[in-house]
Each structure stands twice: as C-alpha cells, then as structure tokens.
Amino acid sequence: MSRILIVRTSSLGDLVHMLPAISDIAANVPDAKIDWIVEESFAEIPAWHPAVDTVIKVAHRRWRKAWWSASVRKERRLLGERLRDVKYDVVLDMQALLKSAWLVRQTQGVRHGLDWRSAREPLASLFYDVRHRVEFWQPAVIRQRTLASLTFGYTFSGAPDFGLQRFSSSRAVHKLPEDDKDYAVIMPSASRPDKLWPDQDWRAVFKRLLDSGCGLRLLAGNAEEDRRARELIAQIPDAEVLPRLSLTDVAKVLAGARLMVGLDSGLTHLSAALGRPTIGIYRASTPVRTPLVGASYTASLGDRGESPSREVVLAAVEQALAA
Missing domain, CATH: 3.40.50.2000 (Glycogen Phosphorylase B;)
Incomplete structure (x- = not known):
C-alpha cells in the first residue's frame, strides 16, 4: 500500500479543481491510500471523492484570529502530533504557499511540491525534497493533474474525472x-x-x-x-x-x-x-x-x-x- 498525503487546504473552487488529480492518482498508483489535509470549512469536498481515505482538518482561518491563545496552541500541537505520527511514502503539497509548507514540514515522508519558478509563493519550494516544474499559466485542472503525474511518474489522459458520482x-x-x-x-x-x-x-x-x-x-x-x-x-x-x-x-x-x-x-x-x-x-x-x-x-x-x-x-x- 502506498500511503499518500495531499496538502491543499482551500479554497472551494481550488479544491474542486483538485479532484481530477485525485482520480488520476487512484487510477495510476496501485493500492494508494490517500489522506488529505483541508481547511475545516471545506472538509466535505475531499470526503466526496471515493479515493480519499481520511480527511485531516486544519483551521488556519479560525486560528489566525487568536493564534497564540491557549486553545489554538493546543489544536496546533495536536495536529502536529497527528502529522508526525504517520510515515507517508509521498507528501504532496498542491498549494505551494507558506501556510501549506508549514504543514508539510511537520510530516514524515518524501515531500513533493512545485519548484521556485512554479510556486505562487516561491519560498514554499524550499521545504520540499523533490521540486517539479509546472507552468503557471495553465488551466488549474491541468496544472494539478500535471503536478500529480510528475510526482508519481505516470502520464494522464482523457477527460477529467471529478469523482462526484455520488451526486449523479x-x-x-x-x-x-x-x-x-x-x-x-x-x-x-x-x-x-x-x-x-x-x-x-x-x-x-x-x-x-x-x-x-x-x-x-x-x-x-x-x-x-x-x-x-x-x-x-x-x-x-x-x-x-x-x-x-x-x-x-x-x-x-x-x-x-x-x-x-x-x-x-x-x-x-x-x-x-x-x-x-x-x-x-x-x-x-x-x-x-x-x-x-x-x-x-x-x-x-x-x-x-x-x-x-x-x-x-x-x-x-x-x-x-x-x-
């Protein structure tokens, strides 16, 4: 079994654009077990996809209002302990922001993400073990499918599958x-x-x-x-x-x-x-x-x-x- 952690916390439209990449991973990586870190207000979205095993909630939007309060410090500590407790084969940051890199650096596993030129916040690329070049001005769905394919070594093809059959x-x-x-x-x-x-x-x-x-x-x-x-x-x-x-x-x-x-x-x-x-x-x-x-x-x-x-x-x- 390949244990995979996807890091993409927000926002709604960006998470929707992520779903075809998850379908591609599930189709091309045998026995993939996919966990996904997401902002708590959007946690329903990755849960819709049948290939996602566990949804891990983060609360940046709520935490930043009281970052140093005792309750928020406790929540952040517990999240860090949870992330460090699991050894992943691949940790893939599909957001490439400093706030997502902060999560990535707390994980165990080979960390993949965008390179300096491709990342929206280039400093985030410094936290990855493997960096991938994906041209920025591509449609978001293609960009995410490309990053996933480079990470796992396959070639994607066909129309995007959003994995939303449960609503059909x-x-x-x-x-x-x-x-x-x-x-x-x-x-x-x-x-x-x-x-x-x-x-x-x-x-x-x-x-x-x-x-x-x-x-x-x-x-x-x-x-x-x-x-x-x-x-x-x-x-x-x-x-x-x-x-x-x-x-x-x-x-x-x-x-x-x-x-x-x-x-x-x-x-x-x-x-x-x-x-x-x-x-x-x-x-x-x-x-x-x-x-x-x-x-x-x-x-x-x-x-x-x-x-x-x-x-x-x-x-x-x-x-x-x-x-």
Missing part, C-alpha cells in the same frame, strides 16, 4: 417543492463589488429562464448577499433565495438543476464539475487559468476588466438550455 442521482429528486418544474441555479453575489454584474442584465437572464419553464433558485453566502438576491427577484414569481446550506446540500441542489448561471465563484465551478450546463461570468478575474471545466456545456465569459455583455450571456443561456 440528484437530478431526479431535487425539484421545486410545489411542482416538478425544472429550475436554474443563480449565483449573483460575490465578496468583491468589482465582480458583480448589472442588475438589469441579471433580470434579462431571469426572464429568459422563466420563459423556458425554469424556476429560479438563488444562492447567497451571507446577509448582504441574501439582501442583494432578494432585491433581484423582488416581484418575480417562481423564484426563491435558498437558505444557508451545507456544501453537500448545495451540491445536491446543483446536481438537480437544469443549468446554472453564476459569477466566477467556487460554487459555479462545482456546478460545472457536477456535469451541469454552467455559465460563468468573469469581471475581476481571468478565465484563462480558471475556466469552467465539466462534462456538459460550459461557457466562461468575460475577463479581468471586461464584463460580458447581456447579449453574450443570453446566447450562452440558449446553448445551455439546448444542452
């Missing part, structure tokens, strides 16, 4: 509660104002989806996003803002949707990975490195500083509806 039956059961109509999932909010798309353009998309027979389910991650979503659908029938759900429950809703339209967010990337027709609207980031990837129709529209027009998005909606 969700399409038949997650309908609007009042009837059996199709629904579209909408993600109109973001943490940064420069990612937002104009309200009047969203309403044009809503009208086309409603005309096609789709109800609308809007996602919101906090109180401000909830307020914005409710304003967008004010006086629009057959539309609702979903309450806060676990990531697993959100994945079930996405898997049951006819299509999704969302800003560039982790949930939009999750929709594509689940094989649903998905349209992503990019305004403050580029789709060159993080395009939507999935088995169904996807459209990654816009670019950093270049908002996609209403007409372009509506044209993509027509293709998604046909898909």
Whole structure:
C-alpha cells in the first residue's frame, strides 16, 4: 500500500479543481491510500471523492484570529502530533504557499511540491525534497493533474474525472417543492463589488429562464448577499433565495438543476464539475487559468476588466438550455 498525503487546504473552487488529480492518482498508483489535509470549512469536498481515505482538518482561518491563545496552541500541537505520527511514502503539497509548507514540514515522508519558478509563493519550494516544474499559466485542472503525474511518474489522459458520482442521482429528486418544474441555479453575489454584474442584465437572464419553464433558485453566502438576491427577484414569481446550506446540500441542489448561471465563484465551478450546463461570468478575474471545466456545456465569459455583455450571456443561456 502506498500511503499518500495531499496538502491543499482551500479554497472551494481550488479544491474542486483538485479532484481530477485525485482520480488520476487512484487510477495510476496501485493500492494508494490517500489522506488529505483541508481547511475545516471545506472538509466535505475531499470526503466526496471515493479515493480519499481520511480527511485531516486544519483551521488556519479560525486560528489566525487568536493564534497564540491557549486553545489554538493546543489544536496546533495536536495536529502536529497527528502529522508526525504517520510515515507517508509521498507528501504532496498542491498549494505551494507558506501556510501549506508549514504543514508539510511537520510530516514524515518524501515531500513533493512545485519548484521556485512554479510556486505562487516561491519560498514554499524550499521545504520540499523533490521540486517539479509546472507552468503557471495553465488551466488549474491541468496544472494539478500535471503536478500529480510528475510526482508519481505516470502520464494522464482523457477527460477529467471529478469523482462526484455520488451526486449523479440528484437530478431526479431535487425539484421545486410545489411542482416538478425544472429550475436554474443563480449565483449573483460575490465578496468583491468589482465582480458583480448589472442588475438589469441579471433580470434579462431571469426572464429568459422563466420563459423556458425554469424556476429560479438563488444562492447567497451571507446577509448582504441574501439582501442583494432578494432585491433581484423582488416581484418575480417562481423564484426563491435558498437558505444557508451545507456544501453537500448545495451540491445536491446543483446536481438537480437544469443549468446554472453564476459569477466566477467556487460554487459555479462545482456546478460545472457536477456535469451541469454552467455559465460563468468573469469581471475581476481571468478565465484563462480558471475556466469552467465539466462534462456538459460550459461557457466562461468575460475577463479581468471586461464584463460580458447581456447579449453574450443570453446566447450562452440558449446553448445551455439546448444542452
């Protein structure tokens, strides 16, 4: 048995992009036993993949608020003891940040990661025993699959397998509660104002989806996003803002949707990975490195500083509806 530790703690979209690399490892490394260190708020994601044996939680986001408190020091000590207690054949840092290197240095095993030129934070490369060159401006899914293949010595091929088959039956059961109509999932909010798309353009998309027979389910991650979503659908029938759900429950809703339209967010990337027709609207980031990837129709529209027009998005909606 090959004991493997994957280090990738966040964020949601990046973790989704990791999943095909895990499928590749499982297919190419005989008897692989894969553990994965992940931020506690995203621990559901690696647990979805059937090849992941153990999910080890870290809490950087919570710890940094009180790094030197007695409780946080205890949690960090216990995590370090757990990491040092297991001898891994390979420890693979697929994040290449100093915060992930801090975890790697506490492990036992041959430590692999990106080299100085490839790492987002080059100093992280100093903590690895074996360093790999992976060109930075590649789509994230390809970049992660490449790093895994270089580490374990195989050549990957074929379409990415996200390992999300557990959600394949969700399409038949997650309908609007009042009837059996199709629904579209909408993600109109973001943490940064420069990612937002104009309200009047969203309403044009809503009208086309409603005309096609789709109800609308809007996602919101906090109180401000909830307020914005409710304003967008004010006086629009057959539309609702979903309450806060676990990531697993959100994945079930996405898997049951006819299509999704969302800003560039982790949930939009999750929709594509689940094989649903998905349209992503990019305004403050580029789709060159993080395009939507999935088995169904996807459209990654816009670019950093270049908002996609209403007409372009509506044209993509027509293709998604046909898909």
